[in-house]
Amino acid sequence: MDKCIGVIGAGTMGRGVAQRFAIYGYEVVLVDIKEEILNEAIKEIRQNLRVGNMFQAKYNVEEILGRIHTTLDYKDLQHMEYIVENTSEIMEIKEKVYEELEKVCKESCIYMVDTSCIPISSIGSLTMRPEQVIGVHFMNPVTMKNFAEVIRGKSTSDNTVNITREILKTVDIEIEVINDSAGFVSNRISHLYMNEAASLVHEGIARVEQIDNIFKKAFGHKMGPLETADLIGIDTVVNSLDILYKEYRDKKFQACQLLTKMVSKGELGRKSRKGFYSY
Numbered sequence: 001m002d003k004c005i006g007v008i009g010a011g012t013m014g015r016g017v018a019q020r021f022a023i024y025g026y027e028v029v030l031v032d033i034k035e036e037i038l039n040e041a042i043k044e045i046r047q048n049l050r051v052g053n054m055f056q057a058k059y060n061v062e063e064i065l066g067r068i069h070t071t072l073d074y075k076d077l078q079h080m081e082y083i084v085e086n087t088s089e090i091m092e093i094k095e096k097v098y099e100e101l102e103k104v105c106k107e108s109c110i111y112m113v114d115t116s117c118i119p120i121s122s123i124g125s126l127t128m129r130p131e132q133v134i135g136v137h138f139m140n141p142v143t144m145k146n147f148a149e150v151i152r153g154k155s156t157s158d159n160t161v162n163i164t165r166e167i168l169k170t171v172d173i174e175i176e177v178i179n180d181s182a183g184f185v186s187n188r189i190s191h192l193y194m195n196e197a198a199s200l201v202h203e204g205i206a207r208v209e210q211i212d213n214i215f216k217k218a219f220g221h222k223m224g225p226l227e228t229a230d231l232i233g234i235d236t237v238v239n240s241l242d243i244l245y246k247e248y249r250d251k252k253f254q255a256c257q258l259l260t261k262m263v264s265k266g267e268l269g270r271k272s273r274k275g276f277y278s279y
């Protein structure tokens with residue numbers, strides 16, 4: 001199996017995906033639109049490796065970083081057999097990304113789409129190779145979570161599913177393969193409770209810490225819904241709810257006012273050091 005992978009987007013997810021594949025010996029080409037973002041990603045990965053956050057392992061930091069090649073140029077993806085795409089949860093952005101990928105990638109290249117909610121068949125239809133487009137919904141933080149939800153679009157072939165399973169096995173990620181539906185299983189459910197939790201805060205029914213505590217103590221969740229929203233990024237949560245609302249036309253997916261207000265104030269959660277909590 002070819003141990004090279006293209007990773008598009010060096011934000012919260014892309015940097016985690018790049019780190020995980022590099023730890024397992026893959027040569028990674030990491031693409032974003034700004035040099036500062038790529039530098040920031042490498043800085044964070046270096047920091048994570050120094051702490052040894054996967055399996056408490058100690059890493060040869062420079063050797064692993066030496067396998068991550070950052071670039072702003074999509075042409076550097078031309079030899080890749082596999083791509084993991086982790087750009088922002090905005091369809092117009094993904095449309096542009098796939099237009100670029102189609103120009104440079106080999107015909108045999110498989111596109112693994114890391115999205116929270118966008119149906120995989122819609123992404124497949126942006127390309128001339130819908131049978132080679134598959135959803136891989138990695139879990140955040142990717143370096144700590146050994147599981148991904150894999151989504152088969154309407155045209156995704158069995159071969160693509162099998163290859164994806166094999167690749168994820170090489171980086172110790174277990175999967176469940178499900179059929180396509182906006183939000184898949186995890187986010188169709190979790191975004192409802194994150195949205196409802198934000199409404200409870202907005203209505204003054206309970207404080208942030210109380211809501212999270214109830215989820216942890218009553219249901220045994222490791223994290224409450226508002227801690228989870230901060231971890232995901234409030235902007236990504238709102239973008240995902242917008243997609244779910246558009247897809248299902250069901251008011252239950254309409255983003256609560258508090259969430260949209262937080263986004264306009266730049267309170268995006270962990271990535272901006274302020275969300276429901278301060279970091």
Ligand SMILES: NC(=O)c1ccc[n+]([C@@H]2O[C@H](COP(=O)([O-])OP(=O)(O)OC[C@H]3O[C@@H](n4cnc5c(N)ncnc54)[C@H](O)[C@@H]3O)[C@@H](O)[C@H]2O)c1
Pocket residue numbers: 008009010011012013014031032033034037085086087088089090093096097114115116117137138139140231232233236240
């Ligand atoms: N955050 C989560 O917990 C989480 C979990 C699972 C899946 N996802 C999904 O993963 C994807 C990425 O989410 P994220 O949280 O990392 O977002 P993010 O906003 O942290 O990062 C997105 C990155 O994409 C880059 N980008 C935008 N346009 C680009 C282009 N044309 N080419 C290359 N890079 C481009 C941005 O500069 C940014 O660095 C989204 O679809 C999201 O729904 C997120």
